Amino acid sequence: MDYFKKILRFAKPYRKYGYLNILFNILYALFSALSFAALIPMLEVLFDKTKQIKSAPNFEGIGKLKDYYLDYMNYQVGRLSQDDPMNGLILVIGLVLVLFLMKNIFNYLAMYFITFLRNGVLMDIRNKLYQKITELPIAYYSEKRKGDIIARITSDVLEIQHSFLSVLELIVREPLTILFTILIMFLISVKLTIFVFIFIPVSGMIISSIGKSLKRQSDNVQREQGHFLSIVEETLGGLRVVKAFNAESHFYQIFKASTKRFFDFSNKLLNRQNLAVPSGEFLGILVIGVLLWFGGKMVLVEGSLDASSFIAYMGLAYNILTPAKAISKAAYGVRKGNAAAERVLEVLETENPIRDVANAIEKLGFETEVHIADITFGYDEDPVLKNFSLIVPKGHTVALVGQSGSGKSTIANLATRFYDVNEGKIFIDGINIKEISKASLRNLIGLVSQDSILFNDTVKNNIGLGKPNASIEEIMAAAKIANAHEFISELPEGYDTNIGDSGNKLSGGQKQRLSIARAVLKNPPIMILDEATSALDTESERLVQDALEKMMRNRTSIVIAHRLSTIQGANNIVVLQKGEIVEQGSHADLLAKNGVYKKLVEMQSF
Numbered sequence: 063m064d065y066f067k068k069i070l071r072f073a074k075p076y077r078k079y080g081y082l083n084i085l086f087n088i089l090y091a092l093f094s095a096l097s098f099a100a101l102i103p104m105l106e107v108l109f110d111k112t113k114q115i116k117s118a119p120n121f122e123g124i125g126k127l128k129d130y131y132l133d134y135m136n137y138q139v140g141r142l143s144q145d146d147p148m149n150g151l152i153l154v155i156g157l158v159l160v161l162f163l164m165k166n167i168f169n170y171l172a173m174y175f176i177t178f179l180r181n182g183v184l185m186d187i188r189n190k191l192y193q194k195i196t197e198l199p200i201a202y203y204s205e206k207r208k209g210d211i212i213a214r215i216t217s218d219v220l221e222i223q224h225s226f227l228s229v230l231e232l233i234v235r236e237p238l239t240i241l242f243t244i245l246i247m248f249l250i251s252v253k254l255t256i257f258v259f260i261f262i263p264v265s266g267m268i269i270s271s272i273g274k275s276l277k278r279q280s281d282n283v284q285r286e287q288g289h290f291l292s293i294v295e296e297t298l299g300g301l302r303v304v305k306a307f308n309a310e311s312h313f314y315q316i317f318k319a320s321t322k323r324f325f326d327f328s329n330k331l332l333n334r335q336n337l338a339v340p341s342g343e344f345l346g347i348l349v350i351g352v353l354l355w356f357g358g359k360m361v362l363v364e365g366s367l368d369a370s371s372f373i374a375y376m377g378l379a380y381n382i383l384t385p386a387k388a389i390s391k392a393a394y395g396v397r398k399g400n401a402a403a404e405r406v407l408e409v410l411e412t413e414n415p416i417r418d419v420a421n422a423i424e425k426l427g428f429e430t431e432v433h434i435a436d437i438t439f440g441y442d443e444d445p446v447l448k449n450f451s452l453i454v455p456k457g458h459t460v461a462l463v464g465q466s467g468s469g470k471s472t473i474a475n476l477a478t479r480f481y482d483v484n485e486g487k488i489f490i491d492g493i494n495i496k497e498i499s500k501a502s503l504r505n506l507i508g509l510v511s512q513d514s515i516l517f518n519d520t521v522k523n524n525i526g527l528g529k530p531n532a533s534i535e536e537i538m539a540a541a542k543i544a545n546a547h548e549f550i551s552e553l554p555e556g557y558d559t560n561i562g563d564s565g566n567k568l569s570g571g572q573k574q575r576l577s578i579a580r581a582v583l584k585n586p587p588i589m590i591l592d593e594a595t596s597a598l599d600t601e602s603e604r605l606v607q608d609a610l611e612k613m614m615r616n617r618t619s620i621v622i623a624h625r626l627s628t629i630q631g632a633n634n635i636v637v638l639q640k641g642e643i644v645e646q647g648s649h650a651d652l653l654a655k656n657g658v659y660k661k662l663v664e665m666q667s668f
Contacts, residue, residue, distance in 0.1 A: 086169075093162075095242035221402035240385050251366075286320060294317070433490075446469045460620050461632040474511075508528075520560055
């Protein structure tokens with residue numbers, strides 16, 4: 063129930079629809095009970111048991127309500143039947159029809175208003191989940207499968223709607239229907255109603271015992287669904303490698319094993335769930351059968367209950383079974399929904415370790431230097447950077463070189479606060495970046511990575527990502543600096559051309575130049591280039607390198623380089639090995655030292 067309460071927090075903005083639903087459910091429950099009570103006078107007329115009452119009866123209190131109601135209806139039927147017996151029958155049939163009509167109108171209105179609440183909660187949970195997914199640090203996704211996250215925002219949220227939110231329809235209507243029905247049953251026969259109450263708790267306990275393991279089984283189903291969605295996501299992302307290595311059958315076997323587990327878990331869950339319907343129906347009929355025996359005895363042997371009242375009473379008893387089964391089904395739904403809600407709330411309640419401090423500084427400009435002061439950092443237990451220090455003065459270009467795994471890209475991750483340092487500090491203009499708001503820090507920094515991350519949108523929208531209100535003239539100017547305007551102009555719809563999933567309609571060099579244009583348009587004072595040309599052919603590299611040089615003019619740049627020919631003009635070249643600086647200086651100085659840098663240059667020259 064804790065998860066149910068937490069999910070209900072999302073219903074607050076839609077509570078007016080909840081109140082209207084409660085109002086119409088109360089009216090539905092009342093008219094549902096009255097519609098069966100109206101059958102008594104109709105049966106009296108049909109069986110010709112109507113008492114001849116000459117004057118309207120007087121109301122003598124709630125205890126005599128049933129007698130008053132029957133006497134009043136008999137009086138009206140008798141008055142109308144004087145000329146034609148059918149008039150009385152038409153009256154009672156009309157009464158039954160009106161009551162059933164009102165019951166169904168109120169039922170529709172109750173469902174109409176709860177729809178806005180249910181779908182509103184569903185929308186807000188999905189929005190909150192997506193917002194949380196984008197807020198959580200990159201480190202969170204190194205431990206999670208993407209497919210599992212997708213499963214939580216799709217199927218798990220849908221399960222919450224089918225289980226938890228469907229309970230909202232029943233939470234007022236069905237209990238009130240049972241309550242009003244029982245009140246009228248008591249008015250008809252106290253003895254018979256007490257007898258019924260002996261059997262209802264027994265059947266309820268039997269039904270309840272069936273659903274105890276539903277949460278665990280549902281959790282298995284949802285977890286396995288997240289697993290095979292992850293396999294699909296990874297397969298689509300690496301389809302070229304899968305095909306190149308003839309690994310289709312290998313991945314098929316992995317996917318097949320996951321869907322087989324999903325098949326087994328689903329069967330166990332649905333079979334347990336399906337057991338509720340026949341068992342509940344049989345127990346309900348058993349209660350009706352016992353009721354027929356006991357009530358029939360009261361009518362035929364004791365004569366303490368008239369036949370028409372007993373038939374109406376049986377209708378009322380059946381009227382209890384439907385909402386009772388709905389409540390039982392809802393109880394299963396809540397148990398099943400617990401697993402989905404737990405998985406959704408696990409994401410929503412995850413603490414973001416990289417967050418703004420209270421009264422974080424909104425830094426709008428860059429004045430003097432970036433100072434990385436004695437930092438140590440590791441993604442796991444082993445440190446990637448050890449006691450690393452570096453100063454990048456304004457307007458200077460600093461290049462970071464070294465073998466793979468030496469910690470070059472980690473510095474880019476730390477400067478942008480994708481990760482926080484374990485020890486040490488990073489300053490911009492003497493201010494610790496942890497004291498600067500994340501939004502303003504990232505506004506100061508432009509990032510061009512080795513992998514050109516583009517989106518399934520137009521060229522214009524991809525370039526304008528960092529500046530949504532940019533004019534087409536500004537976008538074109540940025541594209542010209544990035545040497546991208548010429549190839550963009552040749553696309554079928556120019557800047558309005560959709561570039562496909564991850565920009566796959568473009569070549570590697572074209573994608574990288576769009577990434578550069580995006581960074582140019584953002585116009586940040588600090589630029590980080592993370593091996594921006596390493597994946598390109600010679601011609602594309604030349605165009606991209608020319609674009610990078612134009613972009614870096616009069617900017618502070620940190621260049622993470624794979625090809626050393628691209629960073630010879632840097633003010634300072636820092637050589638890293640195993641997370642530590644082993645050399646630094648200009649290109650000429652480092653060659654003169656005849657150390658690690660010179661060996662790297664000679665290896666690439668060869």
